[in-house]
Amino acid sequence: xxxxxxxxxxxxxNSSKVLLSxxxxxxxxxxxxxxxxxxxxxxxxxxFREISVLIGQITDRMLSIELKxxxxxxxxxxxxxxSAQAEYELTEHGKSxxxxxxxxxxxxxxxxxxxxxxxxxx
Amino acid sequence: xxxxxxxxxxxxxNSSKVLLSxxxxxxxxxxxxxxxxxxxxxxxxxxFREISVLIGQITDRMLSIELKxxxxxxxxxxxxxxSAQAEYELTEHGKSxxxxxxxxxxxxxxxxxxxxxxxxxx
DNA sequence: CCGCATCCGCTATGATACTG
DNA sequence: CAGTATCATAGCGGATGCGG
Numbered sequence: 001x002x003x004x005x006x007x008x009x010x011x012x013x014n015s016s017k018v019l020l021s022x023x024x025x026x027x028x029x030x031x032x033x034x035x036x037x038x039x040x041x042x043x044x045x046x047x048f049r050e051i052s053v054l055i056g057q058i059t060d061r062m063l064s065i066e067l068k069x070x071x072x073x074x075x076x077x078x079x080x081x082x083s084a085q086a087e088y089e090l091t092e093h094g095k096s097x098x099x100x101x102x103x104x105x106x107x108x109x110x111x112x113x114x115x116x117x118x119x120x121x122x
Numbered sequence: 123x124x125x126x127x128x129x130x131x132x133x134x135x136n137s138s139k140v141l142l143s144x145x146x147x148x149x150x151x152x153x154x155x156x157x158x159x160x161x162x163x164x165x166x167x168x169x170f171r172e173i174s175v176l177i178g179q180i181t182d183r184m185l186s187i188e189l190k191x192x193x194x195x196x197x198x199x200x201x202x203x204x205s206a207q208a209e210y211e212l213t214e215h216g217k218s219x220x221x222x223x224x225x226x227x228x229x230x231x232x233x234x235x236x237x238x239x240x241x242x243x244x
Numbered sequence: 245c246c247g248c249a250t251c252c253g254c255t256a257t258g259a260t261a262c263t264g
Numbered sequence: 265c266a267g268t269a270t271c272a273t274a275g276c277g278g279a280t281g282c283g284g
Contacts, residue, residue: 018227019158019177024238025230026157031276035144048246055141059278064247074237084246084284093236100229103222105140108147114215115196116146153256170266181258186267205264206265246284255276263268 028073029097033058033066038094039101041076045089070094150195151219155180155188160216161223163198167211192216 029035033055040046040054052063067088070076075094080086090097151157155177162168162176174185189210192198197216202208212219 016178018161021227021230021234022157022161022223023230024234025226026154028230028233028237030152030154032148032152033277035148036141039140039144056138060247061249061279062277065276073233086246093233096232097229100222100225101144103225104147105143107219107222108143108145108150110218111150111195111215112143112146115150119194155257174266181260182267183259183269184257187256202266206267208266247282248284249282250280251278253276253278256274258273259271261269261271264266 028075029100031066033062034070035101035104037063037066037070038075038090038097039105041088041090042095042098042101045079045087047085047087051088150197151222153188155184156192157223157226159185159188159192160197160212160219161227163210163212164217164220164223167201167209169207169209173210 029038036055036058037051040051046054048060048063048067051067052058052060055063058066067076067078071078074091075097076088077091078086078088151160158177158180159173162173168176170185170189173189174180174182177185180188189198189200193200196213197219198210199213200208200210
């Protein structure tokens with residue numbers, strides 16, 4: 001009924017189902033920017049320029065592209081009052097990424113303390 | 123003292139510190155393969171070919187490259203008994219990614235149910 | 245101010261064959 | 265088995281300028 005070998009029953013982390021789920025998740029949120037975009041949208045809806053400024057180094061081009069991809073994946077919703085006045089907000093599905101973002105953030109902080117310093121600082 | 127506006131004090135998710143942490147984390151685990159590699163190593167050490175087979179579509183080249191990057195980031199350790207007999211295992215730091223992987227996996231599963239079906243299946 | 249289009253270099257990923 | 269070398273390509277990402 002299950003395809004994993006025995007001896008690993010309580011932690012079937014290498015099952016193909018798990019790898020598939022990870023692949024699906026990565027497809028939606030991978031790349032340099034999407035997680036950051038979602039992070040800045042977590043608290044409240046924002047306009048294009050606001051997102052751009054908060055993230056800082058992203059170009060309009062990339063922000064535009066990434067917002068579209070996030071929209072396609074139903075993670076954000078775009079509300080256009082009129083042209084030159086659009087607002088982006090997370091959908092409920094997008095908000096469900098919050099635990100993941102928190103984990104990413106916590107881990108990133110630890111990682112910087114443990115590793116990045118000794119990689120770049122020396 | 124802080125640069126966020128008020129009204130958002132309990133959830134400063136757009137602070138530059140948070141974005142920085144996310145960036146650091148992404149630097150270590152981004153790309154199509156690293157999360158999957160870590161996932162298959164979570165339960166026990168494995169050999170090169172085992173990892174390759176478990177992940178399935180990865181080429182030797184990519185696996186080699188990604189393993190090196192993970193080693194550089196101190197997430198895995200390579201033990202070479204003799205040539206043509208190497209073993210890879212997660213460091214403690216690498217194991218600390220487990221909660222993140224679990225979140226990623228859970229979210230990916232939900233995401234497939236909610237979105238990917240309607241994106242590709244139709 | 246909002247967002248998209250074009251040009252272009254760079255990086256990530258892949259296919260394949262080869263070495264120890 | 266455990267990689268490395270070579271070649272090819274798609275997409276990422278930056279610079280810049282345009283149109284609403």
